[in-house]
Amino acid sequence: MLPTLPHAHLPLLEQATASRGNALLLTGAEYGGGAALARAAFAALNCSGARGMGGEACGVCPSCRALAAGAHPDLLELSPRETTSTGRTARRKIIPIGAVLQSRDKGRDYDTHVFEFLEVRPTYRRRAVLIHGAEYLGAEAANALLKLMEEPPHGALFVLLAGDVRAVMPTLVSRSTRLSVPPLDDPTMHEELARQVAGESSTLDVNGQELVAFAAGRPEVLTHAGEVAAALSAAASLHAALREGLLPTLEAAAYLEKSWTPWHAQALRFVWREETPHARARLDTALDALERALEAYANPGLSFMVFGLGARAALGEAG
Ligand SMILES: [Zn+2]
Structure with missing residues (x-):
């Protein structure tokens, strides 16, 4: 299913899709609507159908259908690892360097890392990397990401989600357009x-x-x-x-x-x-x-x- 946003968050969708930058930082509580907003913005940016009020995606064009099926070729989502290569629960959540670049530490490698993902041209309009829990980016991973954010291949978009902006690397914050996703009444x-x-x-x-x-x-x-x-x-x-x-x-x-x-x-x-x-x-x-x-x-x-x-x-x- 395509994300449908609460009406109260539609102005945020407009701001997100109107942003000219390469990176968005959405702050708010986990499950607070930031992830839905990020996917809705991605859907709208890649939608080839008629767009409704507030920039919501059409839901029926090929890009919208791919996203609804959970198999959009232009979207890469990263989350902190909670398990180590040995299968045990990690002591601390982290997004390691292996999520961004091919790393020597094979055990922590992600299936597709960001660098590799961004080498490929978009199938539709714009590739996007959605990072859940940006506060869990390790220093090495954050620095590698920063380099990609400065000149994203094929004009890709980075969307960072974070609960607490103070826990995100300041260099990442300053590179991003910040939107805060408030709780609903x-x-x-x-x-x-x-x-x-x-x-x-x-x-x-x-x-x-x-x-x-x-x-x-x-x-x-x-x-x-x-x-x-x-x-x-x-x-x-x-x-x-x-x-x-x-x-x-x-x-x-x-x-x-x-x-x-x-x-x-x-x-x-x-x-x-x-x-x-x-x-x-x-x-x-x-x-x-x-x-x-x-x-x-x-x-x-x-x-x-x-x-x-x-x-x-x-x-x-x-x-
Ligand atoms: Zn569409």
Whole structure:
């Protein structure tokens, strides 16, 4: 499916497509709409059909159809690596030099690196490199990228996405046209959700109020409604189990381990938002410790058990 943008983000699309520069830097929360905006701008720049209001792509020309099929030859997307060549979860997310140039470090090579991608002429109008998490570019990778951004082969466009502009290399920031993607208000989020549910062939069984509250103005969270609902349900089960007793807590913690996704930590923080500030601070400490343990390859079963016990203690429940 082609990205459809919230109306509130259409002026940003106009600015993005009108920019004459070689690089755009879109800042805002992850899932906040930056990635959808980047793809919509790319779609519009390559669209050969009649363009509608706000510069949205037509959706039916060959370029639009290729993008909708997830196989556009002129788009390269890069994300930070979270796993190393040995398959273990990396301690720190990074976009290594191997993503930009052929590097000696074969194990970290990306399938297609930027340099190689930009040697090829665009099939449609303009090739684009979309970089998710620009704050995770390693120094070597950022410097190599900077050289390409100064004189992009075949007039390619670079789109950098970042949550925190202060964490992006200043030289990359100064080379880019910066657009900030603000969170949407709740009424707009409900409209987005309604529009999305209307477009779904299957009926999505989600609590709209809860989903919108959880999303906190980030429209792309709505496209992960199923995963978020599962995470919220697992988090709510654990939260209830903490007061039921030790055994239910350990069972809920074991279930959490089996179903754990990046959404689960956010879901836990969301379900315990109504606890007292003191309890919440202690629960956050237990969750931080769990996330650090998982990053450090600790035994997951044990880590979740320790987390369950710590969370129970945070609520003043004995061992
Ligand atoms: Zn089109």
